[in-house]
Amino acid sequence: MVTAVSPLLDVRDVTLQYKTSEQLVTATWKVSFQADRSDRLVLLGPSGCGKSTLLKAIGGYLTPAEGAITLEGKPVRGPGPDRVMVFQETEQLLPWKTVKQNVAFALIASGRASRQDAADQAMNAIRTVKLEKFADAYPHTLSGGMKQRVAIARCLAMKPDIVLMDEPFAALDALTRQQMQEELLELWDRSKFTLIFVTHSIEEAILLGNRVVLLSPHPGQVKEILEVNLDDPDNRFYGCYDQLRDTINRVLFKDVGDYVI
């Protein structure tokens, strides 16, 4: 069956389980949501709701025990450069490569560019995150925010179908985090990439997402999917923001007694 507009990413009834040395843990239970092209979809929930595990499954690092994840109609099998992840840990940059080499490496290893083109494309990507002065610096000499910018530049240089971000700003200080959130939105304005963003911050979710998937923990299940239209100029006022935040709070915590958070 072919629908008129099929979503770019389709997560359908996905149950994820992983083994620890002692037990089999069910991280998510029959989770479904869709993302269209240029969506900024946020997975929001308290710790234990399986949001990071879900992102890893979309990245191809985990196979669902049940259900299916399809990208442009094709099931996701294993990690690949069409879905690039940005992690929370600043250690995601290869310490033995300079900023420029880190970006170029991704392009070369994945076959996106030849050795010569990779250097130029890497410089362009580094310019978009305003780090051209640090192109030849090694990662350990950069601040946390700068490292995350390099990781974002490396990801965007790949021009992936989907950008997967796993709390990329969580380890940064509050001021840097705010700045990075704004810069991320500016970058999105420029190239309108599709973004799946995991966070446990309600403010971050409202600010960055145009669609927010609310997950409850143990095991992770979809509570509600909210459309956020702060992009709409008519809607951009604090009342709307507060209303959304209250809604999310209510949905996430209405039966808070049931959970250990």
Add this chain to the structure above:
Amino acid sequence: MSSDKVLTFTPPTVEAIADIARPLSRAERIWNQALVRKGFILLLLAVLWQLYARQLNNPLIFPTFSESVVALWQAFVHGELGSRVQTSLTILLSGYAIGIVLATLLAALANGTRLGNDLLEVLTAMFNPLPAIALLPLALLWFGLGNGSITFVLVHAVLWPVALSTHSGFASISPTIRMVGRNYGLTGMQFVLQILIPAAFPAILTGLKNGWAFAWRTLIAAELVFGVSSGSGGIGWFIYENKNQLEIAYVFAGLLTVIAIGVAMDSLFRLVEQRTVNRWGMKY
């Protein structure tokens, strides 16, 4: 009131405190060089040696420093020490290279599969504590009197420490770095070469240093035991031969050569460390 205070505040003039920056004297700067200080220690040792040997006055037991240096010069320029060094280093490098390749393969296998992991752990637990030189009698039986036997014990000396540290280096790589590598489509040997080896390089370098030290000691010891083969002995044989001819100054010349090569290799490893691990900010 307080704003008045701020407005009228004048910082004390620099002269009132001290110099901001005073260049160190020439002597201080020279003494700050580690190389100068270490050279001084070497000089001191040489002087002590010379004084003691002179006082002992028995070149058959303990020749003076100057006699040893002259013997070293003679052995290099007119004698055979140069070719002896060459023989030793050639065989050492081939054993070292084979050991490293085997260790890398073993560690890569251990990284990929659980059984490979167990294999490496069992083998290193068994063979790492076994001194390579203890295998020499067996090696002689299998490979005969010659380079084959020495290469065999050298590989044994290098393989286990390098495999062990490479393995622990691989194991300590963060899952994030591994996921990054796989995200960009690296698998198999490319993944090992482009992600695992550089990410574990601090540990690998430590293993290479240990492997080198084990191999070097094993080589000299093995050469002392059965010395010359196929007409060309190494430094160990040079030492043994001169001891038999009571050319003790030449024995010391051989020992000095062994030390010098050891120090040179140590500096080389230090240089590699500066160019890689230190530059990348990877502490181990």
